Each structure stands twice: as C-alpha cells, then as structure tokens.
Amino acid sequence: MSESEQAAQRTLEYYRLNADAFREGTREHDVSQNLDALLRHIQAQPPLRILDLGCGPGRDLKALTGRGHVAVGLDGTEAFVQMARAESGCEVWHQDLLHLQLPSESFDGIFANAVLFHVPSAHLPEVLSQLHGTLKPDGVLFCSNPRGQDEEGWNGDRYGVWYSWPTWRAHVLAAGFVELEHYYRPAGLPRAQQPWLASVWRKA
Numbered sequence: 001m002s003e004s005e006q007a008a009q010r011t012l013e014y015y016r017l018n019a020d021a022f023r024e025g026t027r028e029h030d031v032s033q034n035l036d037a038l039l040r041h042i043q044a045q046p047p048l049r050i051l052d053l054g055c056g057p058g059r060d061l062k063a064l065t066g067r068g069h070v071a072v073g074l075d076g077t078e079a080f081v082q083m084a085r086a087e088s089g090c091e092v093w094h095q096d097l098l099h100l101q102l103p104s105e106s107f108d109g110i111f112a113n114a115v116l117f118h119v120p121s122a123h124l125p126e127v128l129s130q131l132h133g134t135l136k137p138d139g140v141l142f143c144s145n146p147r148g149q150d151e152e153g154w155n156g157d158r159y160g161v162w163y164s165w166p167t168w169r170a171h172v173l174a175a176g177f178v179e180l181e182h183y184y185r186p187a188g189l190p191r192a193q194q195p196w197l198a199s200v201w202r203k204a
Ligand SMILES: C[S@@+](CC[C@H](N)C(=O)[O-])C[C@H]1O[C@@H](n2cnc3c(N)ncnc32)[C@H](O)[C@@H]1O
Pocket: 008, 009, 011, 012, 015, 026, 053, 054, 055, 056, 057, 059, 074, 075, 076, 077, 080, 095, 096, 097, 098, 112, 113, 114, 115, 118
C-alpha cells in the first residue's frame, strides 16, 4: 500500500471509530449557505441530480432531498454509508476518494463539503479530474475546506492539506473548471475567525 493509501485508510479508520460522535456533533451544523451557493449557479432545470461527495452521516443528502433534488451520496466510511442511507433514503456509494469510479457526465452539481482536504495533494489532480468527468456540461462543483498556508500532514489521526486560496485556485483551474465565487466561513466574523474557505466552480 502506498503512503497516500495508508493515509486515506488511517483517516477512514478515525471516522469509523468516531462515527456516532461525529454524527451527533455535526447533525445541527447549518451549511445552508453552502448548499445555496452550489444550487444558485446550476443552470439546469430542477429536480437536479447532485453528488454529495464525502456525505458523512447524511445531513446534507436529507437537506438536498428536502429541496426536491435527487441526491446521491458517496463516502469511504462504511458506517457513514449506512447512516446516510437510513437518514436520507438516498442511494449512497461506498468508495475511496483515491479509487473513484464515477459515471460519465451524470451530475448537475457536486457538493464536496469538508472532504477534499483529506486527499493527499499528489492525488488531488486525479480526483478533480474524476469530478470534472462526472459532471454534465456546465455542471457546478462546490468545495469547502479548512484553509491554511498549504500545510500537509496529520491532525491527530486524520490526514489533510490546509490549502491557501492561490494554491487551491490553481489546482481547480488546472482541472478544467472556471471560477464562479469564493467566500470565507462562518459569515459575519473577522477573517482571522473564518477557518473555512468555500469555492464554487463551473465545468468549462
Ligand atoms: C469532515 S467529514 C465531512 C462530512 C460531511 N460532508 C459534512 O459536511 O458533515 C469528512 C468526510 O470525508 C470522508 N472521507 C475521508 N477520507 C475519505 C476517503 N479517502 N474516501 C472517501 N471518503 C473519505 C469521511 O468518511 C467523512 O465522511
């Protein structure tokens, strides 16, 4: 197993061991600002077909379904796949981000909330290319990641990359997307108190 695969497996093991606590700790997180940012840029007519990448226990699958869309989840943690199916009634795929197998031109949008930062940077171009390929023409990609100065490594038992905006932007542009908007979260706080960087992109 490569170092990247080991990093992914140890990270997934962290989520497996902490699945119940993660679900309870994040169930009430309000990410409607992020869902709105994805949906407002999609030009196709609803109901939209949305991939929730790294869906976790299914909070946002439920929200997307509640808004009338057809949401499909994907996660590498088996416990989350089961929770997400039970929570939302949606189709949920058990896949590792490092070995994605996605249908071609299948989704109007991708919601990647707090997940792509777990991909080792050497694999990010391939993952972004897969996401580009599974979007329909003019489809929209939403990403939210904890920001930093491009530090990469371990935070406890979770591997991550804390991208700066210029580096993140360069990666996504190189994958064939055009920039639609970006913003920092939570809203209404000084920048130093906004650890999350959200960005929205269209398949060029
Ligand atoms: C911080 S959680 C975010 C969950 C959810 N999107 C949310 O906003 O609450 C990161 C998610 O990424 C998933 N994940 C991490 N590494 C992964 C990998 N290599 N393959 C697939 N999923 C992965 C975890 O299982 C977890 O559900």
